[in-house]
Structure formats: C-alpha cells, structure tokens
Amino acid sequence: MNPNSTESTHKAHISQSCALDSLTKCLDAIDWTKSPLIPTIVQSIEDNSVLMLAYSNQESLRLSLESKLAHYFSRSKQRIWQKGEQSGHLQHIESIKLDCDNDTLLFMVRQVGVVCHTGAKTCFFQTLDSKDSHNVSIPRIDTTKLYGIVDSLYHTILQKRSSDPQTSYTASLYAKGINTICKKIIEEAGELTFALKDAKQEDIIYECSDLLYHALVGLGFYGISPDRIRQELQRREGVSGIEEKNSRQS
Numbered sequence: 001m002n003p004n005s006t007e008s009t010h011k012a013h014i015s016q017s018c019a020l021d022s023l024t025k026c027l028d029a030i031d032w033t034k035s036p037l038i039p040t041i042v043q044s045i046e047d048n049s050v051l052m053l054a055y056s057n058q059e060s061l062r063l064s065l066e067s068k069l070a071h072y073f074s075r076s077k078q079r080i081w082q083k084g085e086q087s088g089h090l091q092h093i094e095s096i097k098l099d100c101d102n103d104t105l106l107f108m109v110r111q112v113g114v115v116c117h118t119g120a121k122t123c124f125f126q127t128l129d130s131k132d133s134h135n136v137s138i139p140r141i142d143t144t145k146l147y148g149i150v151d152s153l154y155h156t157i158l159q160k161r162s163s164d165p166q167t168s169y170t171a172s173l174y175a176k177g178i179n180t181i182c183k184k185i186i187e188e189a190g191e192l193t194f195a196l197k198d199a200k201q202e203d204i205i206y207e208c209s210d211l212l213y214h215a216l217v218g219l220g221f222y223g224i225s226p227d228r229i230r231q232e233l234q235r236r237e238g239v240s241g242i243e244e245k246n247s248r249q250s
Contacts, residue, residue, distance in 0.1 A: 023065055023066070026061075027058055029098060030098065030102055030105075031102040032058065035103070036057055037056070037057055037073060038055065038103060039053060040055060040056045040072060040106075041053055041106045042070065042091065042106075042107045042115070043107070043108055043109070044108075045094045045109060045110050046110065050124055051091075051111060051121075052116070052123040052124075054072040055072060055075060056071075056072055057080070059073075059080055061105070063080065063082075064093060065096070068092060068093045069082060069092060070082070070090075070093055070107055071083070074225070074227075076227070076228075077225045077227040077228060077231075079227075083115075084112060086151075089111070089113030089114055090113075091107070091109040091111055091112070091115075092109060092110040092111075092112070094110060095107075096108075151227075153213065154216050154219070154225070157170055157213075157220045158220050161174050170217060173214075173217055174220075174221065178218075181217055181218050181221060182218070184214045184217075188214050189211055191207045191210070191211075192204070192207040192211050195207045
C-alpha cells in the first residue's frame with residue numbers, strides 16, 4: 001500500500017469532517033425557534049444594490065453553503081428552488097452574513113443576468129414613500145422565453161390584481177371575488193366543451209386559452225403557483241389513472 005495514498009485519504013477525511021462541523025455550526029447559529037423560514041436579503045457584491053428578498057429554511061441554507069449557489073424556500077411553490085434553475089440567472093454566493101438577532105440572513109452574491117421575473121435588475125423598483133410614487137424606469141429584458149408563457153402570464157395576473165378594476169379585466173375579477181371567478185371558469189369550460197364537440201380547431205385553441213387564463217386567475221386568488229400543478233403532474237407520472245383516482249377516495 002502506498003503510504004502517501006493513505007495519508008492523502010486521511011487528510012481528505014479530516015477535511016470533510018471539518019467542513020461538516022463548520023456547516024453544522026453555521027446552521028446552529030440561526031435561531032430557528034422563531035420561524036422555520038428565515039428572511040434572506042440578497043445584495044449585489046458588485047454595486048451593493050439590494051436585489052431581492054427571499055426565505056431560507058435549514059435545507060435550502062445547507063444547499064447554499066455547500067454549493068455556493070443561492071437556494072431558497074419558495075412559499076408559493078412550497079419547495080426548495082435554486083435561483084436561476086429555470087432562467088439560468090444564477091446567484092453565486094460570495095458571503096453569507098447573519099444579523100444581530102440571529103434570525104435574518106444577508107447573501108452577498110454575484111448575479112448572472114437579471115434577478116427579477118419582470119426582467120429588471122432588482123425586484124425593488126417601485127417607489128411608495130414620495131409624492132410622485134411611481135415605478136422607476138429601468139432597463140428590462142423579455143423573460144417570457146426564459147420562464148415560459150404560463151409562468152409569465154401568472155405573474156402578470158398577480159401584478160394586475162392591484163390595478164384599477166375600471167381599466168383592468170383581471171382586477172375586476174378579483175374585485176368581484178371568488179364566486180365570480182368560479183362562474184367564469186365554469187363558463188369557459190362549457191365553451192371549450194362545445195368547441196370540442198363542434199371539432200373546430202381554432203375555436204378549441206381559443207376557448208382552451210380562455211379557460212387556462214381564468215384557471216390561473218383562480219390559482220392567483222389563493223396564491224398557488226403553477227409550479228405546484230407541475231409538481232402534482234410529475235407526482236402522477238407513471239401512475240395508473242385508475243390507481244390515482246382510487247387513492248383519492250380512501
């Protein structure tokens with residue numbers, strides 16, 4: 001046996017053990033008793049601008065510490081996600097800081113691309129505390145191709161929720177409440193079935209688009225991300241439809 005090989009293996013084990021000890025200490029330093037989700041401020045290492053606010057749980061923080069890529073817990077998706085997993089706009093972590101109360105994190109990151117789903121470089125571009133409150137005019141990129149039309153449409157629906165009901169159809173649906181939204185979903189589902197019965201492809205596509213839009217409005221009413229629908233469909237993949245239906249009856 002090569003003694004140098006044995007020594008190298010021993011050093012590797014020691015290094016790994018030290019890394020695990022350090023990781024445990026990092027996680028234990030946080031006061032998780034206050035909440036399982038810790039507010040996480042994200043700041044650019046390049047110009048110190050505040051990019052976004054997210055939430056970390058123990059597992060997402062562990063992944064962030066290990067990979068040096070930002071991971072968070074999404075409250076809308078109800079899962080851990082790596083920032084940029086869909087868009088490619090990753091966040092490379094330069095340092096992680098903990099506040100004086102041990103219940104808030106600060107990620108200093110090197111951002112790839114843009115941080116906001118709107119295509120903006122920061123999620124904080126709306127001004128509220130001045131006489132002329134407005135959205136700051138900032139350069140943006142088209143993120144539709146990055147996130148897909150369904151996710152982009154869902155985010156647009158959420159943004160329209162706070163618009164004037166007199167000028168926004170989406171806002172008017174939310175203003176009227178869930179009963180109106182449910183009636184519209186039923187109405188659009190009926191129109192789709194008639195289009196299917198008439199076997200008119202253009203009408204089928206049009207009515208299906210209407211139904212999908214109103215279904216997204218319904219999801220938005222309860223803050224349910226389309227990602228959770230994808231998760232459920234992935235869960236069902238490879239499962240017999242009969243078996244899946246019977247499992248819900250028990």
